[in-house]
Amino acid sequence: MxxxxxxxxxxxxxxxxxxxxxxxxxxxxxxxxxxxxxxxxxxxxxxxxxxxxxxxxxxxxxxxxxxxxxxxxxxxxxxxxxxxxxxxxxxxxxxxxxxxxxxxxxxxxxxxxxxxxxxxxxxxxxxxxxxxxxxxxxxxxxxxxxxxxxxxxxxxxxxxxxxxxxxxxxxxxxxxxxxxxxxxxxxxxxxxxxxxxxxxxxxxxxxxxxxxxxxxxxxxxxxxxxxxxxxxxxxxxxxxxxxxxxxxxxxxxxxxxxxxxxxxxxxxxxxxxxxxxxxxxxxxxxxxxxxxxxxxxxxxxxxxxxxxxxxxxxxxxxxxxxxxxxxxxxxxxxxxxxxxxxxxxxxxxxxxxxxxxxxxxxxxxxxxxxxxxxxxxxxxxxxxxxxxxxxxxxxxxxxxxGIIFVKHMSDLLITAKVLPDPSDKNEKVAAHMVNEQHYCPQISIYTFEGALFFGVAAMFEKSIMDEIHYKPKVLILRMGNVPYMDTTGESNLSSIVKHFNKHGGTVIISELQNQPSQMLKKTRLDEFIGLEHFFEKTGDAVSFALTKLNHSQCLGCKHFAFRECRQLSTREIK
Incomplete structure (x- = not known):
């Protein structure tokens, strides 16, 4: 100085x-x-x-x-x-x-x-x-x-x-x-x-x-x-x-x-x-x-x-x-x-x-x-x-x-299950597209808004673990609105990934911001997930996820969560 x-x-x-x-x-x-x-x-x-x-x-x-x-x-x-x-x-x-x-x-x-x-x-x-x-x-x-x-x-x-x-x-x-x-x-x-x-x-x-x-x-x-x-x-x-x-x-x-x-x-x-x-x-x-x-x-x-x-x-x-x-x-x-x-x-x-x-x-x-x-x-x-x-x-x-800040920040975390909206020109994902008739048994997409830190990490993990109970084949985590992740948030994410892998599933992450990306690099969780499983756009993540499906399970499915579903539902298995 x-x-x-x-x-x-x-x-x-x-x-x-x-x-x-x-x-x-x-x-x-x-x-x-x-x-x-x-x-x-x-x-x-x-x-x-x-x-x-x-x-x-x-x-x-x-x-x-x-x-x-x-x-x-x-x-x-x-x-x-x-x-x-x-x-x-x-x-x-x-x-x-x-x-x-x-x-x-x-x-x-x-x-x-x-x-x-x-x-x-x-x-x-x-x-x-x-x-x-x-x-x-x-x-x-x-x-x-x-x-x-x-x-x-x-x-x-x-x-x-x-x-x-x-x-x-x-x-x-x-x-x-x-x-x-x-x-x-x-x-x-x-x-x-x-x-x-x-x-x-x-x-x-x-x-x-x-x-x-x-x-x-x-x-x-x-x-x-x-x-x-x-x-x-x-x-x-x-x-x-x-x-x-x-x-x-x-x-x-x-x-x-x-x-x-x-x-x-x-x-x-x-x-x-x-x-x-x-x-x-x-x-x-x-x-x-x-x-x-x-x-x-x-x-x-x-x-x-x-x-x-x-x-x-x-x-x-x-x-x-x-x-x-x-x-x-x-x-x-x-x-x-x-x-x-x-x-x-x-x-x-x-x-x-x-x-x-x-x-x-x-x-x-x-x-x-x-x-x-x-x-x-x-x-x-x-x-x-x-x-x-x-x-x-x-x-x-x-x-x-500090307690009040954590409480406010935890209230700001929004976790929502989403699907692409065909009426949108860019087919952006939206929560209102998910209902009992319109969902995918094999692919689950979750979007998050808010900092992923110690005050909300447990809630974040619980919402995803509840989804694991249904054992989807692919889990897409859209994290474009997560500006910050601390070590607790990273630990909970790691727990999700390990549980999902244990059940034979695939975790894909899209739109990851710089700070959370650096955190995953420091802990090498990005390597554990697989660098090929990170995408800048959620649309590309969905396209990749569709290649991981069990196509025999798609036959006869009437949920039509994605625009490719009608073709997959009627395609003959060779």
């Missing part, structure tokens, strides 16, 4: 740099409150979110596969990272993030970028909406200013904590949160070019500091002052024991990071008319997540909202993402002490709005209204994401989707 920069900066000039500078500045300002909010919600210190935004943001832009991707901490990671911190601790979160980076890197090197896209939409909508619910409800305590709550991994336990401590509500926190929320909602309508989250957090912080100081919990009072410097380079203490215990959370981080980054890249393609390289994007994500933990940063991925803001702000190249990271670094150096005064109640509405925007509520309602099996998959994935964890939800969602 080459990481050349050719094409991404082709024709780059000073005018384009000015656009990147403006867009990078805007996105950097947007990313600052989000980075801190995501870190706090994930159970770590706010500065770790800023470190992630700076380091991962620059690396993803430089090494990723999308020209406009903005990387950093995202809302989708919050429940996962919080659970890891609760169970394993912050230091082990860094190790899991590093391991996730390695997994993403190898996924890109081995060109698995396209595989992630095959995750069914109901599963992604289900877990995304579930994550949004978890984020939203997780900020209720900060919004209301509740205190002395114990944090739990389980959703229901956290909801119980809210109920127990609802009496500790702090009206100053509520007022601060409402001010921030109203400004987040109104600013885009009144001043569309100014980030609402930044306006909300600044004004609500100033209001709290001036009118009711020390009445609400702040970043400084809860987590300590934010240092205005990067931490020293620190390599995680990797060991076999650590890797074994953290492989599952690392895999979850890698999977969600890959999904989110590629979804974001697809959104960027749609908005900009560009085209991303999915495998290179995974490599970029892998590099970023391997290096970010060395600076104390948490796992990162492509951020859809910030990427969209980047494009809307006029970005021309990945330099805008690099500039966005530099802006965050400069703000960290210059204004970090002031950030310690931000109330937690000001951070809560930011995350609630993020949750609301990422919830995919319209798509969720649309799928539910269809009342199909996919609706069931969506609902189960959603509930499991909220009530258990993302790993369980995705695993169950994928299994259910």
């Amino acid at each position: 080459k990481l050349s920069f050719s094409g991404r900066f082709q024709g780059y000039n000073g005018k384009k740099f000015q656009k990147d500078l403006i867009s990078g500045l805007i996105v950097g300002i947007v990313a600052i409150p989000l980075g801190m909010a995501f870190a706090i919600a994930s159970g770590v210190k706010p500065e770790y979110g800023l470190y992630t935004t700076f380091v991962a943001g620059i690396l993803i832009s430089l090494f990723g596969g999308s020209k406009f991707q903005i990387g950093g901490p995202t809302g989708a990671f919050i429940p996962i990272l919080f659970a890891i911190v609760m169970q394993y601790g912050y230091e082990n979160l860094l190790i899991a993030g590093f391991m996730a980076g390695v997994i993403l890197l190898f996924m890109g090197i081995f060109k698995l970028g396209g595989v992630i896209k095959f995750i069914p939409r109901p599963v992604t909508i289900g877990f995304t909406t579930g994550i949004a619910v978890t984020i939203f409800t997780g900020q209720i305590a900060n919004f209301l200013g509740l205190h002395n709550l114990q944090k739990h991994q389980e959703f229901l336990s956290n909801m119980k904590e809210l109920g127990i401590h609802i009496s500790t509500i702090n009206m100053y926190s509520v007022l601060t949160a409402v001010i921030c929320l109203m400004l987040i909602i109104l600013t885009p309508k009144l001043l569309p070019k100014i980030p609402g989250s930044l306006v909300g957090i600044l004004i609500s912080t100033v209001a709290a500091s001036l009118f009711y100081p020390d009445k609400v919990a702040t970043i400084g009072s809860t987590y300590g002052a934010i240092p205005n410097s990067l931490p020293s380079l620190h390599f995680p203490a990797l060991s076999i024991e650590h890797m074994q215990s953290l492989i599952k959370p690392a895999f979850v981080i890698a999977m969600l990071g890959g999904i989110e980054s590629l979804l974001s890249a697809v959104v960027a393609d749609g908005m900009s008319g560009s085209r991303h390289n999915s495998n290179r994007e995974l490599i970029g994500q892998g590099i970023a997540n391997m290096i970010t933990p060395l600076f104390g940063g948490i796992p990162a991925t492509g951020a859809i909202a910030r990427t969209a803001t980047n494009i809307k702000s006029g970005a021309e190249s990945p330099f805008s993402g690099v500039i966005h990271g530099i802006v965050v670094l400069l703000v960290l150096f210059l204004f970090a002490p002031y950030a310690s005064n931000i109330p937690l109640a000001s951070m809560a509405p930011i995350l609630m709005v993020v949750a609301w925007n990422m919830s995919e509520r319209k798509e969720f309602a649309h799928v539910i209204k269809t009342k199909t099996a996919e609706s069931f998959v969506l609902l189960i994935t959603f509930l499991l994401t909220v009530l258990t964890d993302l790993t369980t939800a995705v695993e169950v969602g994928l299994v259910l989707s």
Whole structure:
């Protein structure tokens, strides 16, 4: 996988740099409150979110596969990272993030970028909406200013904590949160070019500091002052024991990071008319997540909202993402002490709005209204994401989707006994031509439509084996509408052929498509059947089958299944 920069900066000039500078500045300002909010919600210190935004943001832009991707901490990671911190601790979160980076890197090197896209939409909508619910409800305590709550991994336990401590509500926190929320909602309508989250957090912080100081919990009072410097380079203490215990959370981080980054890249393609390289994007994500933990940063991925803001702000190249990271670094150096005064109640509405925007509520309602099996998959994935964890939800969602897919595909397989239709100009075979008076005791023709795979192979074999009971002399299998055959389908076909040969019959196959043909060649079943028994046209297969008949059995036959039957019925045996 080459990481050349050719094409991404082709024709780059000073005018384009000015656009990147403006867009990078805007996105950097947007990313600052989000980075801190995501870190706090994930159970770590706010500065770790800023470190992630700076380091991962620059690396993803430089090494990723999308020209406009903005990387950093995202809302989708919050429940996962919080659970890891609760169970394993912050230091082990860094190790899991590093391991996730390695997994993403190898996924890109081995060109698995396209595989992630095959995750069914109901599963992604289900877990995304579930994550949004978890984020939203997780900020209720900060919004209301509740205190002395114990944090739990389980959703229901956290909801119980809210109920127990609802009496500790702090009206100053509520007022601060409402001010921030109203400004987040109104600013885009009144001043569309100014980030609402930044306006909300600044004004609500100033209001709290001036009118009711020390009445609400702040970043400084809860987590300590934010240092205005990067931490020293620190390599995680990797060991076999650590890797074994953290492989599952690392895999979850890698999977969600890959999904989110590629979804974001697809959104960027749609908005900009560009085209991303999915495998290179995974490599970029892998590099970023391997290096970010060395600076104390948490796992990162492509951020859809910030990427969209980047494009809307006029970005021309990945330099805008690099500039966005530099802006965050400069703000960290210059204004970090002031950030310690931000109330937690000001951070809560930011995350609630993020949750609301990422919830995919319209798509969720649309799928539910269809009342199909996919609706069931969506609902189960959603509930499991909220009530258990993302790993369980995705695993169950994928299994259910696979079962439903197999069921749908098996319903699509059509097996029909057919005969030529004399009224058709080309004498095409048709099922309506077969009845009790019109059939051939010696030749049976079956046509199949649909993929011949493990989900339908048994049904395919049974329908033919029932025919073998009547012991026709020749069996013609018309497979022109079978686009795919797996090893199970091949095994069942082999079983049919062997049974038929055992009874002295002949199997003929017509109109076989390329993939099934290659499968039969690989297993050498085509040689066992006999290469002379394969025909491109069913008409030629019928002509060949007629040469294999017991002509004495044809004498006096009145079924007249084929146009040659009248002559065969009256022909004298020599």
